[in-house]
Amino acid sequence: DKGTGMGVYDLASRTVNLIDGTRTLATEAGKDSNFTPIIEGESYLIDLPNRLAFKHAHSRQNPEADWGTNVLQSIEFAFYVLNLPENFGLIVGGIAVSTVTPENTTVIAASVSNGAAASVRAAEQDTEGLIDGIAVSEPNTNPQMTVPMTITQNGRSWSGENVGRPLIDYYTYLNLYQACANVATANAAAPLNLVxxxxxxxxxxxxxxxGLLESDTLAEQAAEAQQKINDYGILVEQNLLMPFHYFANTVESISVLYTNSYGRFGVEDNICGFSYAQIDATGVPITATQALLAAQFSDSNGIPPSAGVALINDNAQGGPSENRNSVSSNGVRDQNLPGALCLRRLYTGEDIDGNPLTGAELALHEQVVEGVEAIKVTGDLQDIPMVIVNGRNDAVLAPNHASRAYYALNRAVNSDNTVRYYEILNAHHLDAFNDLAGYNASFIPLHHYYFQALDLMYEHLTSSVALPPSQVVPTTPRGLTSVGTVPPITRANVPPIADNPVDAVLITTEGGTDGITLNVPDLATLPLSVAADDPTPLGSATNLTATLNVDVTYASYTWDLGDGTIIENEPAGTLEYTYAAPGVYTVGVTATTSSGLAFGSTVVEVDEVLTGLTAENSGPTSLGSATAFSATLETGSNATFVWSFGDGGTATGPNPTYTYANTGTYTATVTARNATGTLTAETVVTVEDAPIVGLTAENSSPNLFGQTTDFTATISTGSNVTYTWDFGDGNNSPATTGYQAVLSGDNEVPPITTEASGLTTFDYDPATRELSYVINVENIDNVVAAHIHRGFAGTNGPVIYWLFDPSGVQAPGGTLAPGSPISGTITIDEATAATLQTDGLYVNVHSTDFPMGEVRGQIFATGQASYTYEDVGTYTAMVTATNNVSTVVATTTVEIVASIGSGLVTPENGGAISIGEGDAAIIVIFPPGVVAEPVTISLTRELSPSVAFDGTVLRVLIITALDSEGNVIDNLELNGDYTIRFRYSDAQLSDLDLTEANLQAFVLQDGTYVEIPPATALATTAVDPSANLVTVLADRSGEFLVGTAQAGGGATTVYLPIVIRGTTE
Incomplete structure (x- = not known):
């Protein structure tokens, strides 16, 4: 609005904006840079890299002090351009002659907010007669309070320091208390109160x-904070808007920027530990991207946080981070109260105990106050007429401190009465918010009146039309219809600024330079109220009533009925009207009275009679999938639809979707209502199991004889699945009872970003309905609860069981430390048991950082089983997955091998193992590194040349161990690297060459893990002793197969598994 641009300088790349929005190096831009800061020293860049400087905050020029000059310069420049020869200028005798001059041209200085303040300052500074009039909306004026002032609004009044405070005064005060006031009970209904x-x-x-609040309970503290704000001159009409403004960082951003601006501080001064930067997902400053820097020109308002630039608390514990969510220097996540107190001190010049500042902070305070004085306005417009419009609900620029105070000051210092102040009910500072929920029904656009102010000023200057008197304009919000929608805005919602309003809306002043009082009508009761006996059935008459709440001697009424019909000069305040079509109509009434004009409006709903309601659904539906419902009417309008889905679930609207938690048949009921009556319809829904898809089976073999084999069946989709195992040896299992929930932040609704993860496993006993669980989470802090909730993936549901142990089971309390599993057992009810296999339950782990849940996962059946075979061999296990709509089968091959005589030795238990004659399979465990209890293997040099095995000949593995010098050793402790040689002996192959060339040598490194399937065996050719055992076995695994006849003998040779492990993982 002043043509100055907002100017962003990136300290990392040292780039700036040019006037066309492109970016370049500051050294290349030179004086064409939109803003290049003067930085004293480089230490700031080292200590706080990746920061951004903004012109308004960091130019060291207090640019607001020059706003009036900027406007006057822009007017002079406009005249210069208009008088160029290619435009309207003339060349007479070689001399340029101006044809467009202030004397023959109407100049209106007009803008909003900061631009409006610039227009006011320009008029006060205009010594050349450039400006003819001013039309502004919600100006950011900071008046010099040279005249004692009182402002009244019916029963409320403000005076002394509680009117006309500078912007930085009431904002640094709000910056202390608004964060607390947000949680006041009175603000619970505030729209978009999202902090x-x-x-x-x-x-x-x-x-x-x-010591800044006295109350003890949270509710009392929040109410006390709100009262302090209102006692400071902030209107109660602002209260419901302030929470969202605070959420949008308006309060913090203005407090920080204007402190820097007024004090003429540089970016490296790092005032109160605040800076600007782009941040990552954790709130830590990062190098600004080129995309973000480019967006500043078009998207930023120059007062961060804005357009992706965040406000940083450089004094945060743990390092600089985004201000609101940082841990303050006092160790509390309190939205950086220490920073807010610092900003407040720099304006007031005293600490919270009232002690005057000293030293460096005193010097900073003096700079800030000097800057504030430089931007104050006098109220003397030099008889230039001005129109001000301001919303009463303005929560950005407080009317008592800005518009109201300036108007009263002008009335005191200028007695010519050329200024008008129009206060608009149900209007606020930012019309852009009026499409948001909570704003759309409650507020009307203020800019409509700003445009009217321009028209009024133009007519006044060009046609000498008198400006309407100062007044409160009684607008009517759109409200909500009976079906919860917001009707379109009409003329009736925004009556004009009246040329001759009734006395009840007039804004008046009393007094002069010795003291002035501004009286603003409250209009809790509007001068004209309008009512209707709606809703009305189509075809019936609507009875309308207009009631004047002021004393008049006569009145006539003009009715704008919202359908294009206008009825004028009705003598009575009642009207009967029949609408031709259903709809929502805003009726506006203008009363012309002996005391002036009054305006009012109301909303009328006309409904068509409901007939022919039917309900349908998209079923049958697979469990876990949403069922779509639809309700249709043969006739009817403005209908609301309320659904009951037969399982306790409800929804509204004609076409909802709903996901049932269990299979079954349900009767869904829909009720349609409007002003004419109520209709009900039903539809029957069938919810079936989801078909089983993607069944796979796995097992933990090869295992030694006597060991338990673990089986796992998994599916891609399916519900209410039971698993039955046939282990391939004639024995079957009951249905599996294993369940689990994989926990992550991505599963939360909505998803959250966290490093935390976890797993919950369950074992369910159908006979007792006891559900045992183990929860383990990682990378999570401050866990406060873990529950089982009812609900499918993508939905949130109620808590049905607490999962804390021991004292916290089924009750609040308990703890859960990262990496430390907790376990417990709960007894679930029949309904939960029925839901257990439907994927309709989930585990949610809650923390202080994420009270709604940090990691979550659906509970699903795992198809797990365990079994111990009674004999060695190869088995084909089969799992059958079944539900009500499908049966699917999968198999897995199981290998059970003979165990060594002395049993399995693990690194954890130490001990010894003897490998001798008659062992059908060799299991050697090599522990990773040094173990507490060394494992000793005793090796027998000469083994029996053959072992009988089911009528065939078993090749026997002979192991030879060598020390570092190549000597054969009989015993070794497996806590390092050894060279192990393998060879085979087979009596049926009498001509087998057992020379050194046929011995195989491998270096077994710590951590080696190899399992050779039963269909493979080691080759009998030499292998490089330095080769990795894993690689060698993998490369040669196909050389020998079970049942293959060997050269030199007719017998079939059977190869059993050889397992060599270097770790137990």
């Missing part, structure tokens, strides 16, 4: 600890 209540509670407590 974490936990952060608000922390701020309240920190204020109490600092």
């Amino acid at each position: 974490s209540p936990e952060l608000g509670a922390n701020r309240c407590q920190s204020l109490r600890d600092a």
